[in-house]
Amino acid sequence: MKKTSIPCPSPLTQLYRQEVGDYPKFFKMDVLSRLGFLLTERLVGTDENRFQPREDRAVLVFSREGSIANDRHYAESMKDFPSPSLFVYTLPNIVAGEIAIRNKYAGETSAFVMEKYDEEAIFALVKEAFQDPVTQSAVVIWADCPSDTLWDARGWLVDREEL
Numbered sequence: 095m096k097k098t099s100i101p102c103p104s105p106l107t108q109l110y111r112q113e114v115g116d117y118p119k120f121f122k123m124d125v126l127s128r129l130g131f132l133l134t135e136r137l138v139g140t141d142e143n144r145f146q147p148r149e150d151r152a153v154l155v156f157s158r159e160g161s162i163a164n165d166r167h168y169a170e171s172m173k174d175f176p177s178p179s180l181f182v183y184t185l186p187n188i189v190a191g192e193i194a195i196r197n198k199y200a201g202e203t204s205a206f207v208m209e210k211y212d213e214e215a216i217f218a219l220v221k222e223a224f225q226d227p228v229t230q231s232a233v234v235i236w237a238d239c240p241s242d243t244l245w246d247a248r249g250w251l252v253d254r255e256e257l
Contacts, residue, residue, distance in 0.1 A: 096251040098136040100129060103243055113139070117196065124164035124183035125245065127192045129237040130155055133249030134193045137233060145198055150230040152202040152223045153190045156216050158238045160186035160207045166241075193233060201229055211236060211246065221257055230254050 100109070106128050110120050114135050120128060134153075138144050164183040171177040182188065187205035194203045202223050208215065220234055231253045239245035 095253070095256045096137055098133055098249045100132055100245075100247040102245045102247070106132065119192075122179060123192065124161065124180075124188075125239045125242045126157065126161055126163065126186065126237055127183060127189040129239060129245060129247040130189035130193055130235045130249075131196065133235050133237065133247060134197065134233050137249050137251040138197060147198040147200060149200045150228055151197075151199045152226075152229050152232040153193045153199055153204070153235075154202070154216075154220055154223060154232055155187070155190045155193075155205045155235045155237065156208055156211075156219075157186055157205070157236070158208060158210060159240045160205075161188070163239050163241050189235070189237065193235075197233075199233075201232075202226065211238065217257075220252060224254055224257055 109132055113132065120131060123131060161184050164180060168177065168180040168184050171180055186207060190203040190205050206219060216234065216236065220232055223229055223232055231251065234250040234252055236246065236248045
C-alpha cells in the first residue's frame with residue numbers, strides 16, 4: 095500500500111508547479127479538489143501507463159466537512175452575481191470525478207462525508223468497493239478542509255491483494 099499526505103499549511107499552487115505542472119484546470123479547482131488531485135498525483139504519478147483508460151481502479155474520497163470551504167465562497171458570490179465556476183465545486187463528490195477524468199478511470203467513484211476521520215471505517219468501505227470483481231485497486235483520499243488554509247489530507251493507493 096502506497097501512502098502520502100499534504101501537511102497543513104502547504105502552498106498548494108507551488109506543490110502543483112513542482113510536482114505536476116501540466117494540468118491548467120488545477121487553477122479552477124476548489125481546495126478540496128486540489129488536495130485530492132495532488133494526493134493522487136503523488137500516488138500514481140510514476141505509473142508508466144497511468145493515462146490508459148481503465149475500469150479496474152476505484153476512487154473513494156472521504157471528508158468530514160465536504161465542500162464547505164467552497165460553499166462559503168459560493169454563498170459570498172451570491173451577494174452580487176452567483177459564480178458558476180464556484181457552483182460546480184459545491185458538491186464533495188466533484189473531487190472523485192476530477193481524479194477519474196484526469197486519470198481515465200471508469201471504475202467506482204464515490205464520496206463519503208463522515209463525522210470524523212476513522213481509518214477503520216474508511217477501509218471497511220474500501221473493502222466494500224473490492225466486492226466488485228472488476229476492481230483491482232483503489233485511490234483512497236481523506237481530504238477534509240473546513241477552509242482554504244486548514245486541512246487534513248491523506249491518500250492511499252490500495253491493491254486488492256493488500257486487503
